[in-house]
Amino acid sequence: MSIQEPLLSGLNPAQKAAVTHIGGPLLVVAGAGSGKTRVLTRRIAYLMAERGVAPYQILAITFTNKAAGEMKERVAELVGPIARSMWVSTFHSACVRLLRQEASRLGYGNSFSIYDQADSLKLISLVAKDLNLDAKRYPPRQFQSMISNAKNELLGPHDYAAGTQNQFEQVVAEVYAVYQRRLQQANAMDFDDLILKSVEVLQSFPEAKARFRSRFRHVLVDEYQDTNHAQYILVRELVGSESEGMAPAELCVVGDADQSIYGFRGATIRNILQFELDYPNATTILLEQNYRSTQNILDAANAVITKNESRKEKNLWTESGSGAQLVGYVAESEHDEAEFIKDEIRALQRDGSSEPGDTAIFYRTNAQSRVFEEIFMRSALPYKVVGGLRFYERKEVKDLLAYLRVLANPNDEVSLRRIINVPKRGIGDRALDYVDAYAQSHNLSFWSGLHRSTEIPEMPSRAASSVNQFLSMISALHVLVEAKIRPSVIIEAVLEQSGLMAELSSSSDPQDEVRLENLQELVAVSMEYESRPIESLGEDEEISLAGFLEQVSLVADADEIPEGEDHGGVVTLMTLHTAKGLEFPTVFLTGLEDGVFPHSRTLGEKNEIEEERRLAYVGLTRAQARLYLTRAEYRSSWGSPTYNPASRFLDEIPESVIDWRNKGTASSSFSGISKRRDFAAPPARATGKKSVAIELAVGERVSHDTFGLGTVLSLAGEGDKAEATINFGQYGEKRLLLRYAPVEKL
Ligand code: ATP
Ligand code: MG
Numbered sequence: 172m173s174i175q176e177p178l179l180s181g182l183n184p185a186q187k188a189a190v191t192h193i194g195g196p197l198l199v200v201a202g203a204g205s206g207k208t209r210v211l212t213r214r215i216a217y218l219m220a221e222r223g224v225a226p227y228q229i230l231a232i233t234f235t236n237k238a239a240g241e242m243k244e245r246v247a248e249l250v251g252p253i254a255r256s257m258w259v260s261t262f263h264s265a266c267v268r269l270l271r272q273e274a275s276r277l278g279y280g281n282s283f284s285i286y287d288q289a290d291s292l293k294l295i296s297l298v299a300k301d302l303n304l305d306a307k308r309y310p311p312r313q314f315q316s317m318i319s320n321a322k323n324e325l326l327g328p329h330d331y332a333a334g335t336q337n338q339f340e341q342v343v344a345e346v347y348a349v350y351q352r353r354l355q356q357a358n359a360m361d362f363d364d365l366i367l368k369s370v371e372v373l374q375s376f377p378e379a380k381a382r383f384r385s386r387f388r389h390v391l392v393d394e395y396q397d398t399n400h401a402q403y404i405l406v407r408e409l410v411g412s413e414s415e416g417m418a419p420a421e422l423c424v425v426g427d428a429d430q431s432i433y434g435f436r437g438a439t440i441r442n443i444l445q446f447e448l449d450y451p452n453a454t455t456i457l458l459e460q461n462y463r464s465t466q467n468i469l470d471a472a473n474a475v476i477t478k479n480e481s482r483k484e485k486n487l488w489t490e491s492g493s494g495a496q497l498v499g500y501v502a503e504s505e506h507d508e509a510e511f512i513k514d515e516i517r518a519l520q521r522d523g524s525s526e527p528g529d530t531a532i533f534y535r536t537n538a539q540s541r542v543f544e545e546i547f548m549r550s551a552l553p554y555k556v557v558g559g560l561r562f563y564e565r566k567e568v569k570d571l572l573a574y575l576r577v578l579a580n581p582n583d584e585v586s587l588r589r590i591i592n593v594p595k596r597g598i599g600d601r602a603l604d605y606v607d608a609y610a611q612s613h614n615l616s617f618w619s620g621l622h623r624s625t626e627i628p629e630m631p632s633r634a635a636s637s638v639n640q641f642l643s644m645i646s647a648l649h650v651l652v653e654a655k656i657r658p659s660v661i662i663e664a665v666l667e668q669s670g671l672m673a674e675l676s677s678s679s680d681p682q683d684e685v686r687l688e689n690l691q692e693l694v695a696v697s698m699e700y701e702s703r704p705i706e707s708l709g710e711d712e713e714i715s716l717a718g719f720l721e722q723v724s725l726v727a728d729a730d731e732i733p734e735g736e737d738h739g740g741v742v743t744l745m746t747l748h749t750a751k752g753l754e755f756p757t758v759f760l761t762g763l764e765d766g767v768f769p770h771s772r773t774l775g776e777k778n779e780i781e782e783e784r785r786l787a788y789v790g791l792t793r794a795q796a797r798l799y800l801t802r803a804e805y806r807s808s809w810g811s812p813t814y815n816p817a818s819r820f821l822d823e824i825p826e827s828v829i830d831w832r833n834k835g836t837a838s839s840s841f842s843g844i845s846k847r848r849d850f851a852a853p854p855a856r857a858t859g860k861k862s863v864a865i866e867l868a869v870g871e872r873v874s875h876d877t878f879g880l881g882t883v884l885s886l887a888g889e890g891d892k893a894e895a896t897i898n899f900g901q902y903g904e905k906r907l908l909l910r911y912a913p914v915e916k917l
Pocket of ligand 1: 430462754
């Protein structure tokens with residue numbers, strides 16, 4: 172058997188053509204499940220096995236670090252440990268590697284910090300405060316998103332200022348300029364900077380560009396439809412052109428315009444639709460056979476996506492037969508929805524058709540996971556929520572990481588401010604304001620400002636001496652970093668020296684015990700990091716505190732998906748955005764209600780509805796064999812309860828492929844339900860009808876959805892404002908607004 176056999180076996184002719192294509196830019200456009208990612212993986216293997224390409228000459232961009240890991244593993248099976256010199260990663264990880272080598276050209280240190288959304292928002296708020304901007308009129312979040320948009324368009328503060336059209340944008344320009352300066356002073360980059368600064372390196376420093384260009388002879392990009400303008404230019408710079416005296420790299424991008432779901436982050440389908448214009452000698456290959464799903468599932472997905480006007484017509488087909496019908500279920504409430512799904516997962520397991528580990532539950536927003544969690548937990552159904560309030564976003568974990576970041580990069584202002592008074596050391600906000608003012612007026616970093624705190628006239632001497640104690644603790648810890656001590660040991664030292672550990676272990680708050688466990692978990696994560704086999708490290712990587720921090724700051728939601736074929740035997744819960752690129756034998760697509768999915772924010776905008784519809788297409792096409800479509804007539808998860816009509820996407824699916832287990836009340840109007848449910852129904856936002864508060868008397872026994880049984884102690888107010896104080900035993904006394912309370916008389 173020739174070596175070619177296993178590499179090309181199991182590929183259809185179009186896929187083979189893409190794997191073996193030589194020369195000019197290659198675009199593979201195809202619907203979901205048609206083997207795009209498979210083509211990319213095989214192509215990398217083929218380049219090495221058949222075309223003598225060395226792993227270090229390859230740059231492959233994938234959506235998640237997890238996908239990257241899989242690709243590397245496959246290639247390692249083929250060529251051995253040398254596979255590690257191949258760059259397979261997300262855009263952000265690749266840029267970090269590039270910048271660790273090149274950032275000094277732009278005036279950054281190599282150990283720059285990477286700011287996540289929360290860090291960046293913190294710094295923007297500081298800047299806005301310094302500029303005396305009223306946070307009500309100028310919400311920092313809005314600055315953040317406008318600055319992010321500018322960066323995704325590769326507009327620096329100057330370019331942005333030059334193009335402002337109104338007074339508000341002028342304010343943004345000012346904030347942007349100061350924010351960028353503060354980032355640089357802090358030796359920090361936000362996520363958008365990683366791309367922007369990489370482009371800047373390539374465009375401003377020809378010798379740096381030549382180095383990367385002569386190295387990367389092959390550039391491959393998965394999920395190309397979700398690249399934004401900055402990423403697009405990054406790829407273009409890396410590939411290069413003939414005119415630069417070096418043959419361009421071979422470019423291969425794969426994607427599906429129908430799955431573009433990051434428009435809100437500046438991704439532009441334009442990049443895929445106009446690939447042929449941008450690269451005039453491009454070859455385009457279409458894949459039309461789907462290997463993932465049954466025909467019924469594809470029929471549903473195709474029916475939905477054809478409702479988008481701005482798209483190229485294409486049709487997916489499969490040889491795997493029509494398969495089971497989709498199952499539709501209209502639940503009364505989100506609790507019923509979760510109950511139904513739990514029962515169904517159990518039933519599928521009992522009759523041997525699907526295991527919990529083969530199952531995924533998708534929803535539009537993270538908050539929707541809570542009800543599933545409650546109900547799964549109660550019935551001991553093992554599950555894992557991907558995303559949401561992630562481990563690395565927890566306060567105590569961020570505190571500990573901030574210590575580590577300060578040790579790696581003392582100029583990191585946001586991290587310094589975060590920890591300087593955690594645990595409490597008597598260094599208040601006022602003292603920090605003095606330091607800040609002093610540092611600004613002497614053109615010093617915040618860190619240098621702290622070192623001069625005894626020279627600051629307004630500074631109370633107690634605070635100044637606390638600052639000095641803090642600084643000497645940090646410098647003692649810093650010695651460990653210089654000595655290249657293992658990260659886990661450094662973390663243990665920080666926990667002890669900082670007082671974080673002592674504070675939590677002396678507390679009687681049970682939550683603090685959980686926090687302590689989380690900190691210990693971070694020690695475990697660092698030990699895992701240290702035990703990585705040397706072979707798995709790239710040639711320019713080493714085990715270090717900086718390396719550990721880098722890994723931690725680049726974890727994406729999708730990286731939390733339990734590994735292995737059966738996902739660790741647990742049901743996986745995630746948002747639709749995180750589901751991209753994945754597949755599961757059994758899928759529950761939930762919350763199919765107008766206002767939930769499509770999201771209420773998008774209802775009035777044609778472009779946004781089209782993006783939501785693509786998201787629906789992504790969701791539907793994750794399913795291999797069984798697809799459930801569910802919605803709730805009544806949903807209370809966001810404080811004020813609502814009745815939402817069926818999602819328009821549900822209506823777009825042909826009735827013939829759906830088997831309705833429960834169609835709900837004939838009209839999903841509010842009145843139908845309040846008759847069946849004998850409690851004070853919530854105001855119906857969607858229908859505009861008003862509800863009536865339940866009538867109670869003192870001493871009456873009631874039952875509440877969450878708090879269980881209770882006794883009415885007293886009543887107050889009337890009509891809309893009627894409230895009752897009810898004793899719920901172990902939950903204590905609650906004052907409930909009756910119009911909203913899910914309370915029934917016993
Ligand atoms: P998405 O658009 O969702 O990212 P995709 O186009 O990347 O999908 P893949 O994930 O590569 O599709 O493939 C979908 C499934 O089909 C995978 O399980 C893959 O192994 C399988 N597959 C792809 N091509 C073939 C083939 N020629 N023969 C058999 N199975 C295939
Ligand atoms: Mg894919």
